[in-house]
Amino acid sequence: MSTQASDAAIATEHLTKRYGERLAVDALTLTVQRGEVFGFLGPNGAGKTTTLAMLLGLVRPSAGRAVVLGVDVAANPVTALARVGAMIEAPAFYPYLSGYDNLRVLCRAGGIAEPRIAEVLEVVEMTSRARERVRVYSQGMKQRLALAATLLPDPELILLDEPTNGLDPAGTAEIRQLIRSLAARGRTIFLCSHQLHEVEQVCERVAILKAGRLLAEGQVAALLQRDQRLRVRIEGDASEAIALLKALPWVTGVETAADHLIVVTPTSRAAELNAYLAASGVPVAELAPDAGSLEDFFLEVTGAP
Ligand SMILES: Nc1ncnc2c1ncn2[C@@H]1O[C@H](COP(=O)(O)OP(=O)(O)OP(=O)(O)O)[C@@H](O)[C@H]1O
The missing domain is CATH 3.40.50.300 (P-loop containing nucleotide triphosphate hydrolases)
Known part of the structure; x- marks a missing residue:
């Protein structure tokens, strides 16, 4: 190894x-x-x-x-x-016991000292609801309690x-x-x-x-490739812009999307690309990194x- x-x-x-x-x-x-x-x-x-x-x-x-x-x-x-702790399936708790008491059962079974319960309840932000029965918990609270149970052995x-x-x-x-x-x-x-x-x-x-x-x-x-794609919007017909962009050695691809173009090029080239299109008579309406x-x-x- x-x-x-x-x-x-x-x-x-x-x-x-x-x-x-x-x-x-x-x-x-x-x-x-x-x-x-x-x-x-x-x-x-x-x-x-x-x-x-x-x-x-x-x-x-x-x-x-x-x-x-x-x-x-x-x-x-x-x-x-x-x-290692694992939360794999929907957790099974005793519904008639409180969240706290459910964790206490797990502590006893796992030989874990009870003060640990307060710590994990704090982590999952369940301290204020821990004395209520699990039966009344929302799904989200049950999930948080399950996470608390997973965290018991630290x-x-x-x-x-x-x-x-x-x-x-x-x-x-x-x-x-x-x-x-x-x-x-x-x-x-x-x-x-x-x-x-x-x-x-x-x-x-x-x-x-x-x-x-x-x-x-x-x-x-x-x-x-978040640093490799620019989103460019051209008002009206984009065919001239596409041809101009494809001619650039530092542009490796131009894709047409719904109302904009995706230009495959380092995003650090944005200003240069903008200036080039403007100088060629194609104004850019919007230019931003494309967050795929x-x-x-x-x-x-x-x-x-
Ligand atoms: N005990 C088993 N006996 C036979 N085939 C199994 C067994 N467990 C899983 N498989 C098969 O192995 C493949 C992978 O299953 P697995 O449950 O690991 O996928 P998964 O990515 O967890 O899917 P899901 O998102 O649906 O839970 C599946 O084709 C499944 O039918």
Whole structure:
């Protein structure tokens, strides 16, 4: 194992899971650095849950391996997972007990000292509602309590599978804020989600999986080439502008969108491009970096409709 892999929060090497003929995860090699918020994306059936299950030692890989916080999961599951917390399914709490008492049950089962409960309730901002029965909690409050339960043993690495499932926009924003605050406290977050907009807002890096295979991995900004695309709006007919732009050696592409052009060029060229078009008699009505969305990129690489 390389030094880089042993320092990483998660390092998988050719991690593979085969169910009979079906390759659920196909030689996945992935590194998540400590302290990162990493997004793990893919359409239904891509292999995300199977990967999570292998990271948690719940499913045995057919080949390859998973190293979590420097420890091989298959060889030393107890050591590897001691500092890992996971929120995988909709949480099951006792509805007739308070949030606090539910956490107390978990503390007893896990040998965790009770003062820790107040700390995690504070983190998820549930202190004021902790004495109420879970039965009266909203979905968002239940999710926050689930996150509090995940945080009880003070995990260094937190795996979250669709943590905002079933939440309204306000609940989603709260969880997003929580993820940010956990990252600010130095935790590593591995976030599986279909909510591309959400992933884009909290993750520095993402990996996109389809049919078990890694299609793309990298910094969100780099994948979206945010520094490489300018959005240019020309009043009226744009054909002359297109011809002029295509003639420039530092423009590598011009795409026509609904009411504007996307010019593939370093965004640092914006002023130069503006001056060039104006000098050629084509005034520019609007010029801005093009913020492509992760959703567009996702659909592009996964080939979804
Ligand atoms: N226990 C199993 N036995 C057989 N096939 C399985 C098993 N678990 C998963 N699969 C198959 O492996 C593939 C990957 O499934 P997985 O649940 O990991 O995908 P996913 O990305 O989590 O999808 P979703 O977003 O729908 O949860 C799918 O084709 C699935 O049918």
